[in-house]
Amino acid sequence: MRNLPEGPDKEAIALLMARIQHDPRVKEVLGNEDLAVLRYLLNGGPAGSVSGTKTERDLQLEKSMLSAFVENTPAAVAMFDTQFRYIAYSRRWLEEYKLTGRNILGLSHYEVFPNISDEWKEIHLRCLNGAVERNEEDRWRPDGWEHDQFLRWEVRPWYQYDGQTGGIMMLTQDITEMCLQREELRAAKLQAEQASLAKSEFLANMSHEIRTPLNGVIGFTDLILKTELSPTQQQYLSIVNQSANTLLHLISDILDFSKIEAGKLELDIERCDLHELVSEASDVLAFQAQSKGLKMTLAMAEHTPKHIWTDPIRLKQILINLLGNAVKFTEKGEIEMKIEAKPAERPNHHHFRFAIKDTGIGIRKEKQHKIFDVFLQEDASTTKKYGGTGLGLSISNKLLGLMGSQLQLSSTPGEGSTFYFSLLLQTAQDTPPEQPEQPDMNEKTESTESNTEHFSVLIAEDNGVNMLLLKTIIKRIAPYATIEESVNGEECFQKCIENLPDIIFMDILMPEINGYEATKMIRATFPETHIPIIALTASNAIGEKERCLAAGMDDYLTKPVVMESIAYVIDTWVRKMKVHLNIDIVKDIVGDNEARLKEFFSIARKEISNSFTKLQEHFEHQDMKGIQYSAHKLSGTAVSAGLVQLSRIAVKLEDMQEFDPGTISGYLKKMKEEMITGFELMDKVSREGTE
Incomplete structure (x- = not known):
């Protein structure tokens, strides 16, 4: 001391x-x-x-260390006193704020940056009073700068040894380069999306423009091929028809590839019949194989499950592509499609192996990897000799990718190739021999007898060739049908106001008012009367069918249309009155009295609805006897009420002996659809009468 x-x-x-x-x-x-x-x-x-x-020397050493730390820290840091004067700062601070070479120690922050906003000054004051504020991304324009600066910053108070606020400290990070790169990426992404959208719109428009004339070529050649022709005429027209269909498939391939690349193609999983699916795929190529003298066989291992859950359209497309390639590149010998299945570890699942083997030209090993690339075949000579776009295998492989698989290849030049793939698929228990879908065949049988009936058709189509084609097909199907024409949606709507037709074929793209708008106008004007409206479109874009149905249309046809598709639509939407609701059965019970007819329909609907509710309850409780009893009761009521189709399905359900949830669920779904259809027809008869 x-x-x-x-x-x-x-x-x-x-x-x-x-x-x-x-x-x-x-x-x-x-x-x-x-x-x-x-x-x-x-x-x-x-x-x-x-x-x-601490001694003065210790304090001085600590101050020097702190000053050196602040000055050399690899971040923009500055400390200010309570008057916002600089007391310490890092070299990075000077560099980032373009203050290198200046001595700002002791200067006011507002003197160094005279354009600081009032908002920033308020932040400084709040932090001087104890607040801590930060921003992950702030944007401002420093004085004299030609572009904005992006900052990530934090402002907080610093305290003296006695606990009093000594001032504030600011930590900032210049993220301008990162943000500008992000903006560039965002702009590039937007540009790419716009380019992709433009490409999609271009493809959709091109599809429509090409399909429109193809509709006339395929439609009329199909009609002519059904007439009396000489062998030479038959041969020439068959070539024209096949060429047009080849062009149509080419367009579909390009559009499919575009959808897959854009990530807009989704699988639609549903229960389907595997045996039927592979048979349909082989039938498509059977004629071409026979024309070349090739033997085509289908080998399916015993005990292969009959029903599977998959996207049947896409799986069939893959098989058709592989079979088509096999036929194309095989000059003699045979083509075999083989399907095998082994139980998987997961319940109700199997590993399926699909293989298409040919005796064609084969593929050299060093070239095998190329065939899965877009627009490529083994070599240029292959393209010249056999044609094609080289899209088939690429599309098939991408579709399999969506299914969790990929194409495999085993090939020997001059001996042939085997393309194969495996899928893990959910399987369903087989249904009884007679399935719920069978009544559809009866519909077609009954409808073929009604070509003398009278009904009215309104066609809304702005293309003259397509209008003529539709009129010609309808006249062949129903010679006594009345046909009205309109070239746009407005004219179609006015025709409906003058006289409601029994069915409308509505083109989607028309001048003035398109098909969507015209349909909405018709539905809004006639809420009490449901006229079947069938969409006609040359586009097969994703979501097109859903947009049509959402607009109020009942069905959807993609051009080119042929007689079979138009006949099916007329069978379904015009002639179904006789199939789904047989009014003659009802008349035999109640006569022609309209009041009694309405009362009878009301009672029948109530009874059928109650029976169906009971059926659903029995299904939930797995009560097979209850299901049989309620199905029997519903069947009797339905047949008395003229609901023929509904009664048939109920009988099939009644005949079942064992509880099969998959099959029963399918029947109940079909019954519900038939109930909706039947009740709509009852309402229509109640409003409009039986004539």
């Missing part, structure tokens, strides 16, 4: 120090840290030495 000055002051200070050191009350009031500081001062300041107190 330093010597105190002589005299009364020395004595007084000595007494004070003794009291401080021995009086516990002083310790309680001041605390250990403040007491140490006081001892330090009473002992003469910097030259003294007190336990727990």
Whole structure:
């Protein structure tokens, strides 16, 4: 301890120090840290030495270390006093704010940056009062800069040893380059999306434009081929028809590839008959194989599950592509499609292996990887000799990718190739020999006898060739049908106001008012009467069918249309009155009295609905006897009410002996559809009468 000055002051200070050191009350009031500081001062300041107190040299060293740390930290950091004057800053701060070479120590932050906004000044004041504020991305334009600066920043107060706020400190990170790159990527992404959209729109428009004339070529050649022709005429027209269909398939391949690349193609999983699916795929190529003298066989292992859950359209497309390639590249010999199945570890699942083997030209090993690339075949000579786009295998492989599989190849030049793939598919229990779908065949049988019936058709189509084709097909199907024409949606709507037809064929793209708008107008104007409206479109874009149905249309036909598709639509939507609701059965019970007819329909609907509700309850409880009883009751009520189709399905359900959830669920779904259809027809008869 330093010597105190002589005299009364020395004595007084000595007494004070003794009291401080021995009086516990002083310790309680001041605390250990403040007491140490006081001892330090009473002992003469910097030259003294007190336990727990830093020397001036220590404090200076600490200040130097802090200053060096701030100056050299690899971030933009600055410290300010309570007047927002610079007391420390890093080199990065000077660099990022273009202050290199300037000594800003002691200068006000607002003097260094005179254009600081009031908003920033408020932030500084809030932080000076204890707040901590930050922003992950801030954008501003420094004075003299030619572009904006992007910052990630944080502002917080700093405190003195006594706990008082000494000022604020700012930490900033210049993220301008990162943000500009992100903006560039965003702009590039938007440009790519716009380009993709433009490509999709272009393909959709091209599809429509090409399909429209193809509709006439395929439609009329199909009609002519059904007439009496000489062998030469038959041959020539068959070639024209096949060529047109080849062009149509080419367009479909390009559109499919575009959808897959854009990620807009989704699988539509449903229960289907595997045996039927592979048979249909082989039937498509059977004629071409026979024309070349090739033997085509289908080998399916015994006990292969009959029903599977998959996207039947896409699986069939893959098989047709592979069979088509086999036929194309095989000049003699045979083509075999082989399907095998093995139970998987997952319940109700099997591993299926599909293989298409040919005795064609084969593919060299070093060229095998190329055939799965887009627009490529083994070599240029293959393209010249056999034709094609090289899209088939690529599309098939991408479709399999969506299904969790891929194409495999085993090939020997001059001996042939085997393309194969495996799929893990859910399987369903086989249904009884007679399936719910069977009544559809009866519909077609009954409808063929009604070509002398009278009904009215309204065609809305702006293309003259397509209009003539539709009229010709309809006249062949129903010679006594009355046909009205309209060339746009407005004219179609006006025709409906004059006289409602029994069915409308509505083109989607028409001048003035398109098919969507015309359909909505018709539905809004005639809410009590439901006229079947069938969409006609040359587009096969994703979601097109859904948009048509959402607009109020009942069915959807993609051009080119042929006689079979038009006949099916007329069977379904015009002649279904006789199939789904046989009014003659009802008349035999209640006669021609309209009031009694309405009352009978009301009672029948209630009874059928109650029986169906009971059926669903029995199904949930797996009560097979209850199902049989309710199905029997519903069948009797349905046949008395003239709901022929509904009664047939109920009988099939009644005849089941064992509880099969998959089959019963299918029957219930079909019954519900028939109930909706039958009840709609009852409503129509109640409103419009039986004539």
